[in-house]
Each structure stands twice: as C-alpha cells, then as structure tokens.
Amino acid sequence: MSFEIETLDKEKNIDLITIYDERSKIQFTNFGMRIVDWKIDDRSVILGPTESDDLIEYYEQNPYFFGATVARYGGRIENGQFVLNGESYQLEQNDGVHNLHGGSNGLYTQVCDYDIVNEDDIVRIVYHVELKHSVDHFPGDINMTVTHQYDLTNLKWTIIYEATSTEDTLLNPMNHVYFNLNETNASIENHQLHHNVQFYPLKDNQIVESLDTENINVEIGKDSITFKDIFDSGFQQINQFNGIDHPVTLEDGTFKVSNDELELEMTTDQNEVVIFTLNEVDWNDHEDSINVHSGFTLETQSLPNDINLLNETAPSILRKGDTFNSVTSYQINYKK
Ligand code: G6D
Secondary structure (H helix, E strand, O other), X not given: OOEEEEEEEOOOOEEEEEEEOOOEEEEEEOEOOEEEEEEEOOEEOEOOOOOOOOHHHHHHHOHHHOOOEEOOEOOEEHHHEEEEOOEEEEOOOOEOOEEEOOOOOOHHHOEOEEEEEEEOOEEEEEEEEEEOHHHHXXXXXXXXXXXXXXXXXXXXEEEEEEEEEOOOEEXXXXXXXXXXXXXXXXXXXXXXXXXXXXEOOEOOOOOEOOOOOOOOEEOOOOOOEEHHHHHOOOOHHHHHOOOOEEEEEOOOOEEEEEOOOEEEEEEEOOOEEEEEOOOOOOOHHHXXXXXXXXXXXXXXXXXXXXXXXXXHHOOOEEOOOOOEEEEEEEEEEEOO
C-alpha cells in the first residue's frame, strides 16, 4: 500500500491523504481539495504549512489560497458582473469591487467526499463536488469530479476535471499551488523559465486590459531567463505589481521552470496560465517561511475575466448538456 489516510477532524470530515514511497511523498486534503506538500528526496517543492502548523486553522485563514482547488472561476471577474445569454449576473464582490476565485464561498472552502483508487504505482483521489447557484450566485448547479492522481514512478501529479451544469454557466477551475524548487524557500529569483513569455497587460485594477500581448514580451534569448531577470526587466507592468501576476499564452501547452537540480514540467490542455509570484505578503504569523517572491503559481485556466472580454465566445462558458473536461500535469524531473 503506498498511501495512508489520517483523520484531521472527524466532525468536519477533513482528512489528510499521504501517497509515498522511498523517493517521494505527496499530501492532499479533502478540505478545498488542496495539495498540502510534495517532497522529492525530502526536499519540499511547494509552499504551504510546516509540520508544526495546524492544517485546518492554516487553511481556514486561507492566506493566498495555498494549494487550493479554485472554482467556479479562477481570477477576477470585473465588478463581479457579466452577461450570459442576454441576462446580467451580479456576483459577490469579495476583492474590492471584483469577484476573485469564485467568491468567499468558493470551492476552496468546501470539504469534499472522495474515493481512492490504487493501481500499482499510480494512486488516484477522486473527489465528488457540487457547486450550487444558491451559494455562489453563478447560474446553474454544477456536478463535478476532480481527480488528483500521483504517479510515483514518474514523480507526476495530474489533475483531471470533469463537469456538467444544469444551466449555461461559467466554469474556469484551476489549482493555486505555489512552487519553489530550492532547498529553502527564501526566493524563486534563481529559477529559470524556458519559454518566451508574452504577458497579457493588466489595468490598474488588476483586470486584464486587452487581448493584445504585443507590448510585454520577455524573450528567453539563448536558452532561459530567470525570475530575477524578469523582476529587473524594467517593464512598467512588472514594477507596478511588484512581480508577475499576469496571464501568459502557452505556445504548445507546456511550461518548464527549473533550478540547477530540478525541473518542473507543466502540461495542460488550457491555452493560458496565470503566473503569480507572491508579490506581497502581509500574513504576520508565518513571515519566516512565506516571503515576497518565495513561490510562483502556474494556474492553468482560461483568461481571467474572459466573459467580459470575449462575451458569448468566452472559453469559460459551459453550456447545459455539454461536458467540461480538462487535464493538467506537473512533473518533477532531475536535471542531468
Ligand atoms: C491570484 O492573480 C491573483 C492574485 O492577484 C491574488 O492576489 C492571488 O491569487 C491570491 O493568483
């Protein structure tokens, strides 16, 4: 058996699920369908609670959405408003005037039922989820399964989403894991990016300004560019937000980030990824382990606010009768 389940809170039904062998260990909780930790040879490659933290308290405070599954909608919807099929919807405004990550009752607050399937070196946690119109005020009720699969041989974590809705609605799920491949979590500045990066510009209010990415292209040059190069690039957008908090178009559904020892290889069927570099931290309790630029996200999703930019052609629209399917993987490779 390569997994264990520990009950963290019997009344709330919150469990910690650990999948492990001698080389790696990955932990999940059914509270917000979070990834809690991922260790390769004892090195943690993600940010999150340390062993002395009370996991439930940590996640109830919900700082920066560490490791959480976000749905119905990743990112900001401007003014919490949109029009679908000629009808106007007003969502909760939980981020100034905007709706962020589906609102304050988003999926990350739910405790989800799950089954475990164990086949040789692959373990799957299959979560069963309902998103209700009465809770988040998006149209329709969504029935969704979210599978977190870990392949111990290939050090590969795969997330599979499948969903249907009772009405035409929006669905734009993602995972809000923060990576840091270094031995300590001091900074991600040394991490190298192996793709040209074209950022979608943001308005002052952090909403995607336009679909034109012409003005902020970061070319990797010969081989790679570091986060430090990007932070120091002088781009007004990077200075204004103290780092990256931008959607990026994916050239071929992959994205690689590495340090000298490890490489993170992301693969997705989504066209965009939001990169966020933890640009400010005002969470005093944990200032030792969580710092500005101590982690980066790769949030695979459609463009935040796509419904207001693309209207009825927005990729996040899920029509009644259709099935939403999406797969994203994160794999850790040793560098030669
Ligand atoms: C997201 O893009 C957003 C950030 O602006 C936000 O602060 C963070 O989630 C918590 O990635």
